[in-house]
Amino acid sequence: MNNYAIIDVGGKQLLVEPGRFYDTYRFASIGCKVSSFERKVSVYRVSLICFGSELIVGRPWLNNAMVKIRILHNCFDKKNLIGEIQHKKTGRGRKSGHRQEFVRFVVESICLNGKNLMRV
Template sequence: MNKYAIIDTGGKQLRVEPGRFYDIHRFALTDPNILRPNTKISMYRVLLICEGSKIDLGHPWLSNAIVRGRVLHPCFDKKRIMQKIHSKKKTRKKLGYRQDFIRFVVDSISSNRNESIG
């Protein structure tokens, strides 16, 4: 039986399944020391829950639907490099950064229709 949910996190939509891990952008409003490994997190912005052929669709989100998980560890994205080149002045500027991510694993998906899907 295929169970999954679509959540909204960091302005992006992400399809999640119980027992799998995902990389999401670090939360802007939280202190980085709060999100240590094995910290429990809950996501309330659930757009869709699918269990087999049953689909619950929210407008915009499902009420009383929660995706619960825990933080595995913080990680980084690949290094992104930006270059500014002014050809006539013969100047070059090279900048780079790495985006902060949090790797988390989904433990359960629950909704108001049935208590525990995952």
């Protein structure tokens, strides 16, 4: 794991490597609709880039750095149960919950100052 970057997407920071895919919450800036699958997006909120033995840290973000990603599809997490409501008379209950919606994307390249440092 010599070549990686730390980016901020979906409200959390991810350590990403080129060629791997990741799941995150919906992108607020693009508002992923059904038509946006296989869409290429550039993420400019890059906190850190590690390339070989070189480590470049931003405060809070790196200038002229971006990570190019491609959105694959939507996916769902396992169902989160909110709670179980018990009825007084029958003793039966009902579970309620939701499935968190994720966006799966793959990292294509990591760029710094217009040059591709790492590419798939």
